[in-house]
Amino acid sequence: MMLDADVRLRLGELLLEVRLKAAPGQLVVLVGPNGAGKTTLLRALAGLVPVDEGRISLNGEVLEDTSREVRVPTERRPVGMVFQNYLLFPHLSVIENVAFGLRARGVSRSEARQQGAVWLERMGLSAKADAKPRSLSGGQSQRVALARALATSPSLLLLDEPLAALDAPARAGVRRDLRRHLATFQGVRILVTHDPLEAVALADRIVVIEGGTIVQSGDVAEVTARPRSRYVAEFVGVNLFRGRGVGDSIEIDTGGALAAPDARWGDAFAVVHPHAVSIHRKEPEGSPRNVWRGTVEGCDFEGDRVRVRIQGTPSIVAEVTPPAANELDLVDGGPVWVSVKATDVVVYPA
Template identity: 55%
Template sequence: MTALLAARLVVQRDGFRLDVELTVGAGETVALLGPNGAGKTTALRALAGLTPLSGGFVTLDGRDLTSTPPERRRVGVVFQDYLLFPHLNARDNVAFGPRRQGVDRRGAHAVADRWLERVGLAGYERRKPRDLSGGQAQRVALARALAVDPRLLLLDEPLAALDARTRLETRAELRRHLSAHPGATLLVTHDPLDALVLADRLVVIEDGRVVQEGDAATIMARPRTDYVAQLVGLNLFRGRGDGHVVHLPGGFALTATDVVDGDAFVAFAPAAVALHPRRPDGSPRNTWPAVLTDIQRHGDNLRVRLDGPIVVAADITPAAATYLDLQPGRELWAAVKAGETRAYPAS
C-alpha cells in the first residue's frame, strides 16, 4: 500500500523525547497504542501542527507539511473531549471548518447539514453542545472533522468519554464512517478493543519510541514487551532458547513445542495455567510451586496472581476457586502444558 501519510516525528521537551516513524495508506486506519505518557497525544498534535517538531518531517499526499500551519493542513481532528464550541449550535460547529476554508455561510451550512445527516443527527442542527448526549457530541465532533474533506483524520481517544453502552453503539457507527473515509486515519487509544475493532494496523509506542507494529493477529500472537503482553492478556517472559526449552533469569526454564535458539520470548495465556492443591502427576512439562498473592473478578471467571520462580496470572472458574480454597497466601502448584506456550525469537 502506498503511504498517503509519511512522517518522522521528533519532539524534545521537558526531559521527554518522542522519536517515531509513521506511515498510513489511503483508506487505512492505524491505531497508535501505548501506556500513559508514551507520547501518543504528542504524536497526534505534531501531525496536526499543534506541537512543533524538534526534528523529522510530515508529508501528506507527497506534500511537505513540516512547516505548514494547522489551518492550512488538510487534517481533521477529533479531540478526546471533543472541544465543541459551546456558544455554537451543532450546524455552526460543523460549518466552522468549511467557513475557515472560504466557503460562504449558506454553502457551509449545506455541508454541515449533509454531514449531520450522515452521522444520524438530522434534526439536531440547532442544538447546543450542552443539549447533546455524549454519543451525540462525539458524532458532531466527527462530522466537524470530516466536513473539511481531510486527507488525514486524527482521532484522540474518541470513545473514552462515553459510558459502556453508548461506547458500544458509537464504536460500530465510527467503524462504518472510517471504512468509508478515503483518506488516512490515525486513531490514538489505550483501549485494545477500540484498536481491534477500528484499525487495520497497530503501532505500539512506549517511552516515545515504537516497540512493535503490525496487524492485530501478529501482535496478539507475539507480544514483545510487558505492556503489549498485558494489553493482549498474555504472560510473557524473556530468556535464552535452547531448542524446545527457554531458560529464564534465575534458573527457571519453560518448555514449548516451538524450537528457538538464542534470545527468545515465551508466552502463554492465563487460561492455560492449571492450579493444583499438590504436585500434579502426568504430562505437564512446566510445573512449579506457587503462592497466591491476589485474586480478582475477571469477566465470568477469576484472575489470580501467583508468585514463585516466575510471576504469572491465571484464570480459573469460581467453582475451581472454591475447590482450591483460594485466598492470599495459599500454596499451590501451577502447571502449563508445553503445547499451550509459544516461544519465538526476541530479535
Template identity: 55%
Template sequence: MSLDAHLVVDRGGFRLDVRLAIDNGEVVALLGPNGAGKTTALRALAGLQELSAGHITLGGEALHQTPPERRPIGVVFQDYLLFPHLSALDNVAFGPRRHGVGRHAARERAAGWLDRVGLSGYTNRKPRQLSGGQAQRVALARALAVEPALLLLDEPLAALDARTRLDTRTELHRHLAEHPGATLLVTHDPLDALVLADRLVIVEDGRVVQEGDAATITAQPRTDYVARLVGLNLYRGHATGHTVTLRDGFTLTATDRLDGDAFVAFPPSAVALHPHQPDGSPRNTWPATIAGIQRHGDNLRVQLDGPIVVAADITPAAAAHLHLAPGQTVWAAVKATETRAYPAG
C-alpha cells in the same frame, strides 16, 4: 502512501522519536501506556506541537512548517471541544468556512454531514443539549466536513459510558471505512484498536516497540505492556531446543524448537492450579504463592508469585474447590502444547 512522517519532539526530559506511514483508506491505531507520547504525536501531526526534527509529508506535500489551520487535517479531540455558543450545524460548518467555503454552502455541507451521522434532527441544538454520543458524532462530522486527507482521533470514545461506547464504536467503524483519506486513532483501549484499526503501532517511552496487524501482535507480543494488552503471560530468555531458560535460571518447556534469544508466552487460561504437585502430562510445574484474586469476566484472575510472576484464569468452582486465598501456596502447571516460543531478536 498518504502520510509519511518522522516525528521528533524534545520536551523537558522526554523525547518522542516515531515514524508513521499510513495509506489512503487505512486506519492505524497508535497505542501505548500513559506518557508514552501518543498525544504528543497527534498534536505534532495537527501542527499544535512543533517538531524538534523530522518531517511530515501528506499526499507528497511537506506540512511540518505549515500552520495548523492550513493543514488538510481533521481532528476529533478526546473531549470533542465543540464550540459551546454554536449550534451543531454551525459547529460542523466552522471548518469549511475556515477553508474559504461560503456561508450557505458550508451550512449545506454541514447539514449533509449531520444527516450522515444520524443527527439531522439536531441541527439547532447547542453542545450542552447533546448526549455524549451525540456530541462525539458532531465532533466527527466537524472533522470530516473539511474533507481531510488525514483524520486524527484522540481517544474518541473515552468520554462515553459503556453502552454508548458500544453503539458509537459501531457507528465510528462505518464512517472510518468510508473515509477515503488516512486515519490515525490514538487510544489506550485495545478493543477500540482491534475493532477500528487495520494496523497497530505500539509506542512506549516515545519509541515504537512493535507494529503490525492485530493477529501478528496478539500472537507474538514483544514487551510486557503489549503482553498485558493482549492478555498473555510473557517471559524472555535463551532457548535451546524446546527449553527456554529465563534470566534467573527458571526454565519453561515449549513445543516450538528454537536456539538463541527467545520470548515464551501463554494465556492465563492455560495455567492450571493444584493443591499438590501434579503428575502426568504438564511439563511445566512450579510452586507458587497466591498474591491476589479478582473477578475477570466469568472467571477469577489469580495473580501468582514465585520463580515467575504469572496470571492464571480459573472458574469460581475451581477456586472454591481449592479454597484459594491470598498467601496460600499452590502448584501451577502449564502444558508445553499451550506455550508459544518465538525469536526475541
C-alpha cells in the same frame, strides 16, 4: 496517497523519535502507556507542536521538513482531528460547529450550512442541528466532533482517544457507530487508544509506542500473538516472558524456566495464554512438563472469568471459570501448584 512521518521532538520529559508510514484506507491504532508520546505524535502531525527534526509528508505534499525549514501551519494542513474531550465550541450550535471548517475555508454560509446538515443527517443527528453542544450526550458529542472533522474532507484523520470520555455502557454502541463512520473515510486514519477492545475492534494495524519510540508494529493478529513488551502483553492480556532459549526450553531472565518444544537457541520471548495455565491444590501427576509451586497474589473478576495472579518462579496469570475458582478455594497468599503444557508455550526470537 500516503502518510510518511519522520518525527523527532522533545517535549518536557518526553523524547519522541518515530518513523510512521500509513496507507490510505488504513486505520492505524496507536497504543502505549500514559506519557509514551501518542498524543504528542498526533499533535505533531496536526502541526500543533513543532517538530525539532524530521519530515512529514502527506500524499507527496510536504507538511514539515526541518532540513528545508518548511512548516505548513495547522490551519493549512489537510488534517482533521477529533480531540479527546471533543472540544465542540460551546457558543455555537451543533450545525455551526460542523460547518465551522467549511466557513473557515471560505465556503459561503448557506452552502456550509447545507453540507453541515448532510453530515448531521449521516450521523443521525438532524434533530439536534440547532441545539447547543452542552445538551448532547457523550456519544452524540463524539459524532458531532467526527462530523466536524470530516466535513472539511481531510486527507488525514486523527482521533485522540475518541471513546475515553464516555462511560462504559455507552462505549460499545458508540464504538460500533464509530467503526461504521470511519469505514466511509478514504484517507489515512490514526487513532490513539488505551482500550484493548477498541484497538482490536478498529485497527488494521497496531503501532505500540513506549517511551517515545515505536516498540512494535503489525496487524492485530501479529501483535496479539507475539507481543514484544510487557506493556503489549498486558494490553492483550497474555503472560510474556523474556529469556534465552537453550534447545527445548527457555531460561527466563527473572528466574525459572519453561519447557517449550521449539525453544531453539538465543534471546527469545515466550508467551503463555492465561487460559492455558492450570491451577491445582496438590502436585499434579501426568503429562504437563512445566509444573511449579506458587502463592495466590490476588484474583480479578472479569465477567465470566477469574484472572488469578500467582507469585512464583516465574510469576504468572491464570484464567479460570468462577466455579473452578470456587472449587479450588483460592485465598490470597494460599499455596497452589501451577502447570502449563509445553505445547502451550509459544516462543519467538527477541
